[in-house]
Amino acid sequence: MAEELPESIRAKMIKKIMKNLAKKEESKSIKLEDYVLSRLSDERARELLEKTKSLYPQAYPYVIALFYKLLEKRVVKELDGYTVYTVLQRLGIPVKPDLRIRFVKHGKEVDFKEYVSG
Numbered sequence: 728m729a730e731e732l733p734e735s736i737r738a739k740m741i742k743k744i745m746k747n748l749a750k751k752e753e754s755k756s757i758k759l760e761d762y763v764l765s766r767l768s769d770e771r772a773r774e775l776l777e778k779t780k781s782l783y784p785q786a787y788p789y790v791i792a793l794f795y796k797l798l799e800k801r802v803v804k805e806l807d808g809y810t811v812y813t814v815l816q817r818l819g820i821p822v823k824p825d826l827r828i829r830f831v832k833h834g835k836e837v838d839f840k841e842y843v844s845g
Contacts, residue, residue, distance in 0.1 A: 756788055763794045763806070771808025771824055778822045779815060786820055793818070 732740075767773050780787045793814070797803050803810060808824065815822050830842035 756791070759795045760791050763791050763798065766794075766798050766805050767811075768805040768807045772806050772811040774824055775808060775811045775815065775822055778824075779820060782822060783820055786818070790815070790818065790820070 764773070764776070767776070776790075779790055783790075794806060794811075797814075798806070812822075812824065830837050830839055832842055
């Protein structure tokens with residue numbers, strides 16, 4: 728049957744099929760990403776994944792797939808910043824979290840002036 732179709736029609740059909748497959752693959756990767764992002768336990772983990780996405784866009788889908796497998800096989804229940812950082816370092820992706828200095832006084836985060844004033 729495919730041999731009976733003209734070359735231009737076959738090319739259009741193949742192009743359409745390839746486009747549909749690409750859409751399915753893209754939606755699948757988005758679902759994986761949403762699942763992984765929903766299982767992050769702290770802000771630091773989210774920050775590290777965002778940096779990975781911006782600095783290493785080629786490696787990001789692989790990282791998301793790896794974290795999905797870890798969560799799916801119940802190796803980890805949720806991903807915290809330390810776990811994400813450790814896995815990224817093991818993969819050879821040098822992403823470092825932003826340095827933040829927080830001043831805590833009596834259990835509340837305060838600015839530097841208030842912290843020093845006593």
